[in-house]
Amino acid sequence: MKQVRKPYSKHSIPQQAFDWYDDYAHGRMDRRTFLSRLATLSVMGFSVPSLLGGLTPDYAQAEQVSFNDPAIKASFQIFPSPSGHGEGRGYWVAPTGTTETRPGVLVVHENRGLNPYIKDVARRLAKAGFVAFAPDALYPVGGYPGNDDAGRDLQRNLSRHKIEADFLAAASFLKGHSATTSKTGAVGFCFGGYMVNYLVAAGKNLLDAGVVFYGTPAAEELQNNINTPLLIHLAGLDERVNSSWPSYESKLRQLKADFEMHEYEGANHGFHNDSTARYSPGDAELAWQRTLAFFDRHLR
Structure with a gap:
């Protein structure tokens, strides 16, 4: 069975990933550039899918x-x-x-x-x-x-x-x-x-x-x-x-x-x-x- 990596938590995501996401979410960076920059973090052991899982909303987990x-x-x-x-x-x-x-x-x-x-x-x-x-x-x-x-x-x-x-x-x-x-x-x-x-x-x-x-x-x-x-x-x-x-x-x-x-x-x-x-x-x-x-x- 293929193992699915869980999204990273706030404390494990590098700050530059948050900053890039903010630029992307507010139209100052296109999606291709955003994903390319996230990919540069792979040398630090981060996967793009898991980073995206942490940065993008999971509304099912947020209902109060x-x-x-x-x-x-x-x-x-x-x-x-x-x-x-x-x-x-x-x-x-x-x-x-x-x-x-x-x-x-x-x-x-x-x-x-x-x-x-x-x-x-x-x-x-x-x-x-x-x-x-x-x-x-x-x-x-x-x-x-x-x-x-x-x-x-x-x-x-x-x-x-x-x-x-x-x-x-x-x-x-x-x-x-x-x-x-x-x-x-x-x-x-x-x-x-x-x-x-x-x-x-x-x-x-x-x-x-x-x-x-x-x-x-x-x-x-x-x-x-x-x-x-x-x-x-x-x-x-x-x-x-x-x-x-x-x-x-x-x-x-x-x-x-x-x-x-x-x-x-x-x-x-x-x-x-x-x-x-x-x-x-x-x-x-x-x-x-x-x-x-x-x-x-x-x-x-």
């Missing part, structure tokens, strides 16, 4: 809250987006057992569509007592395709302007829904982190709190509009995103914005995503508890 959990109810809802793609669709998760309205939290995915990890984040928020709404930017082209590489290609080829308009529309839909209070927050990861920064800059008075996981700022010409409390999580090893932070921090201080930032030493971009070896359990849990406390403070 089942969609069958009786404390929540999940469904899909359509919302109008006249300035975007016409309409959008998102994953709606609400607590069960009560008819009272709850604060809403928009959940914004990475640069590959509404994958299972982001759905699970929405369910975690509902378990914490919020109404969570996670739109899929790929809905206009059939939705998340079940494969991250294909999802990245689809999202890369959509109009960024229309995607931004879709998320503005989704936030408005959530804020005005009969199941939610007037208090609305947003949390986003990677591209979603950028989108939260964009929403607090472009959507005047739309959000009451924003949480950014390793996301870049909105365009400089929009930043003067920021008046929403922000919680920003940065990964210590994420040079690409962190290079944008000093000027953004300077602008937030100039605006006297209500913000706090936490940098997690030794963590990689994507450290909250528990489906890959980039996951850092201690950092992810601390960041999540800070996120829930931030939403409790500003949305309850």
